[in-house]
Amino acid sequence: MSEQVSQAENALTVSSLAALLTQALTEFFPRAVILDAEISNFKTYPSGHWYFSLTDGEASLSAVMFKGANRLVRLVARDGLKVRVRCEVNFYPPNGRLQLIVKNMAEAGVGDQKAKLDALKAKLVAEGLTDLARKQSLPTMPRCIGLITSPKGAVIRDMLTILDKRWPIANIRFYSAAVQGETAPEELVSALRRASEEGIADVLIIGRGGGASEDLSAFNDEQLCRTLANCQIPVISAVGHETDTGLTDLIADVRAATPSQAAELATPDVFDITRRLHQYQDRLVSRADTLISLAQQRLELLTHRLSSGVTQHTNQSRDRLRQLERKLVPPTEYIALKRHDVRSIQSRLQQAADQRIKHTKIALAHLSAQLDTLSPLATLSRGYGIVLKGDTQVDRSIGSVGDVTEQSPVEIRLKDGRLNATVTQIMKDPT
Numbered sequence: 001m002s003e004q005v006s007q008a009e010n011a012l013t014v015s016s017l018a019a020l021l022t023q024a025l026t027e028f029f030p031r032a033v034i035l036d037a038e039i040s041n042f043k044t045y046p047s048g049h050w051y052f053s054l055t056d057g058e059a060s061l062s063a064v065m066f067k068g069a070n071r072l073v074r075l076v077a078r079d080g081l082k083v084r085v086r087c088e089v090n091f092y093p094p095n096g097r098l099q100l101i102v103k104n105m106a107e108a109g110v111g112d113q114k115a116k117l118d119a120l121k122a123k124l125v126a127e128g129l130t131d132l133a134r135k136q137s138l139p140t141m142p143r144c145i146g147l148i149t150s151p152k153g154a155v156i157r158d159m160l161t162i163l164d165k166r167w168p169i170a171n172i173r174f175y176s177a178a179v180q181g182e183t184a185p186e187e188l189v190s191a192l193r194r195a196s197e198e199g200i201a202d203v204l205i206i207g208r209g210g211g212a213s214e215d216l217s218a219f220n221d222e223q224l225c226r227t228l229a230n231c232q233i234p235v236i237s238a239v240g241h242e243t244d245t246g247l248t249d250l251i252a253d254v255r256a257a258t259p260s261q262a263a264e265l266a267t268p269d270v271f272d273i274t275r276r277l278h279q280y281q282d283r284l285v286s287r288a289d290t291l292i293s294l295a296q297q298r299l300e301l302l303t304h305r306l307s308s309g310v311t312q313h314t315n316q317s318r319d320r321l322r323q324l325e326r327k328l329v330p331p332t333e334y335i336a337l338k339r340h341d342v343r344s345i346q347s348r349l350q351q352a353a354d355q356r357i358k359h360t361k362i363a364l365a366h367l368s369a370q371l372d373t374l375s376p377l378a379t380l381s382r383g384y385g386i387v388l389k390g391d392t393q394v395d396r397s398i399g400s401v402g403d404v405t406e407q408s409p410v411e412i413r414l415k416d417g418r419l420n421a422t423v424t425q426i427m428k429d430p431t
Helices: 014-028 113-126 154-166 184-198 222-230 247-251 259-266 270-327 331-374 376-381
Strands: 033-044 050-055 060-065 082-092 097-107 144-149 171-176 203-208 235-239 386-389 409-414 417-422
Touching: 014 082, 113 222, 113 247, 144 154, 144 184, 154 171, 154 203, 154 259, 171 184, 184 203, 184 222, 203 259, 222 247, 235 247, 235 259, 331 376, 376 386
Parallel strands: 060 097, 144 171, 144 203, 203 235
Antiparallel strands: 033 050, 033 082, 050 060, 082 097, 386 409, 409 417
């Protein structure tokens, strides 16, 4: 029979239990621990942090190495790599996960120089410093070329000789630096930074002649590689002979097998440029001759067309002039003709005026007759009279018996005079 959980028993919350676990781990592991283990499930995130597991074949623990710490690692972390790490034990309550925070990492055992170099190379490659997408193109015709190398030895003389032969119009800017020894990496970094800050050179050549691998170690310095990657001026790396490949060869924009080849890559051949210019000049002259010939032919054609057109126009104008001359009459005859025209027009104008006056008189007589017919005077001439008020009012007309009263003075106008009378009686017609 299963045990029942009593309501009376004290219960912990998840967060309180997580706090107790964190406290216990902190008290048990007050300091960082050193582990020898093997890496598995290794992943690099865009943030730059490394997430992986550390295992000994019997147990496995999750681990993380943040970007600030893994940048100092001199190896290529990968699955199956045996390492010795210094880490802190951490318990993260939000997801209940125990995790090792790695502070330092080194290969288990002592590695040789080649292993370290391979590790640094792999690290730079992993960071994208050797990607072709970030490499710059060399200028076609540089005005100034910067040389970063030792002022001693045959390398500088060989490069100057080739540069003067191939492209003598370019200025040479020299940045002196040791190319081997303990101070070489620092001097090379300083010279490269100075050249980049000045920004005078259009292209830089950094390199030295061949030598033993120990002599070329300065060009495998991590700081120099990173400075090279951040340089805004295109850089040609020319370190050693054909069989020697340093890390700067991988980081630089262009790699040359030798300093002499670098000088050739940095410059065009002035003789080749001159030859091409002569070819362009010949093609230009030939093209110009062709265009001039075509232009002359077109000019001759246009001149011929213009001449023909002028001649034709002149002949047409001459014929037109002759026609006008034939139509032209002497001035006296022209004046006589115009005088006749004036007389004819004058006669027509007089006839039109007389006719207009005649019609106007007839219309006036007709209107006068109509006016006489409608005039009150014509009514008076037939024996009628007009009765008006006898006072001096403005409106004297009488249109009804209601316009006057008894004893009102009236005026009777006849055709030959006036009669003054007084109204003695008013009689209205029955309605």
